[in-house]
Amino acid sequence: MFDTTRGPAREQLEPNVVKKLETAGTLVHDDRRLRSFFFDGRFLTAKDLTREQTYFLTRQADLGRGGGIGVVAGLHVENGPDPRALRITAGHGVTPSGEAVVIPRDLANVRLDDIPEIQRLDAAFGLAQIPRETARNRSGLYIVALRPVEYTANPVASYPSSAGGTRTAQDGDIIEATAVTLIPYPDSHAGAGYESRRSRVAHETFVRNGGMRPPVDALPIAMIALDHGVIRWIDKYLVRREVGSEQTDFLGFSQAPRALREAHLLQYQQHLKEVLADRKKSNRGERFAASEHFFTLPPAGPLPVAAVDPKSLTEVFFPPEVDVELSVVPEDELGALLEESLFLSPIDLTRTGEELSSTSVLVLVPVSRQSMDQALSTLFPAERSATVQLRATASGLVARRQPGEALRALTLRRTALAADTTSSTTTSTGPSLADAAWSTLLSSATTLWYARRRNFPYKPAAIGQTVEEPDDLEDDFTKVLREAELYDEFGSLPKRATALAISRAYTLMRSYAEGNYAAGKQLFAGAGGEILRQKWINSGAVQRVQQRYTYEYRGVGLSQLLSAVAEKYQYTIALPHFARASSVVELDKYALLASKDGKSGLLQETVYKSLFEGKTLDDAVAAFRKNYEHPPY
Incomplete structure (x- = not known):
């Protein structure tokens, strides 16, 4: 073992060996690594001591690099x-x-x-x-x-170095x-x-x-x-x-050094903070396109909350050619996602639209792990793990918008329905309730981050392939399943439910879809939603839902409520509202009791007002409970 108390661990060469190695060209000299050899009786000069200092300063600089x-x-x-x-x-x-x-x-x-x-x-x-x-x-x-x-x-004082010298x-x-x-x-x-x-x-530093x-x-x-x-x-x-x-070459793939990539993110954060402060001072707002102030974006970083419109689920920050999706992430996992994205190249905003069309970005909504389940309570498991597409609404780029985008934008405009309208009963055709849930989540967000995504194709499942059911083979069960927006979620059951649980869930839901129950479709959506919202499903979980939906006068109250709301407000409550509610049973019982106690008008107004304001049936039940003293028994 090397003993540090006896000097450096270097091989001592004899003069004849040195000469042979020099002749062979296998001995390499470094002119900087030259120091004085001290021995007793040697006359020391300033040059010797200076060279000693220079040697150690040079070695120290080598170690510093x-x-x-x-x-x-x-x-x-x-x-x-x-x-x-x-x-x-x-x-x-x-x-x-x-x-x-x-x-x-x-x-x-x-x-x-x-x-x-x-x-x-x-x-x-x-x-x-x-x-x-x-x-x-x-x-x-x-x-x-x-x-x-x-x-x-x-x-x-400098003493003379010769007999005739003088002190200086x-x-x-x-x-x-x-x-x-x-x-x-x-x-x-x-x-x-x-x-x-x-x-x-x-742009010149971080992209080029x-x-x-x-x-x-x-x-x-x-x-x-x-x-x-x-x-x-x-x-x-x-x-x-x-x-x-x-x-200069990260892992040999011509990737920028880590220090440069980290510097780009820090520089962008500082620049964005100053841009937001300047726009706030001049009352220009925080909703703007990134290309207004930046020529390049790091592969991950923050973005203004106002850049994403929670009502229409549109964004204005990235170029319209960039594929932008929305997802939610626990706050303690945000750092790991950003770290992974830093390995990707920056987003060059000076490139053409065709070059940017292969760029994918994921907008992240950080949520505390404690409130994660509550924030996603109205989403089904498959929707929680999926992402939502954000459409671009960059100003001056209307001509690039696809016809389907324009049509969807029109359907997203909500118009109030007058109570005294004489037209016939209509069905709401607004955005899906999944989009509404994401809109609510975005509305309460205080910070947003984005991360660039890899573009290679992959399949989330190890085996299997999705096969669409032919339209000519659809029965009543499948049609109601689609109407309640439960078709995709029901198809994902084999990944998280036992075979017996799937069989019992199908039997229970089919009895409502094809039976002669009052408000059968609404009970179908309510029971199916409560089953499908569970992360893991066994036969016991299905049985507990079945027991909740087994009671006297089942569906009578709901049927009366639906008819009254349609007649009074010309508004039909869509099935997805029932599929995403956890209090359909309570609403059915409240509706029956309210008709006996003369409170039907209050319930109808509460339900319509809640849905019109973008809330859920659960919110309507909670609001009615505060003004109604009788429990739904």
């Missing part, structure tokens, strides 16, 4: 006390050459118009241009960078320091606005993997835009990189 280059901690650039100053927090980092740069305390007032100091540093680092504008009138994009520097100080004074210490300087960024779009130039630099390469002896920590010396914006993540793996 091995640990990663970038910011280790701190070094955040913020607005200073006035528009011509910066504030830099304490921290340290590693330059591309491996040198450490350290700021031990916060720099609260770094003056950009400190002309003598800035000009002296620019000239020292070879950045001065002739002719050169004064620092107070600087305009353009600049990189704020930290450079490792050193200087000598603290004179000490020389600086006795070498002081290492960090200098803050500005590096002009070569911007080819100087005529554009500062916000547009910021977006172009982001280009942009200016900073010198190896400087650590970039931010990019700023100056307008005659006044700071217009500060963007840290355009040039700032955290310490980590900086390989």
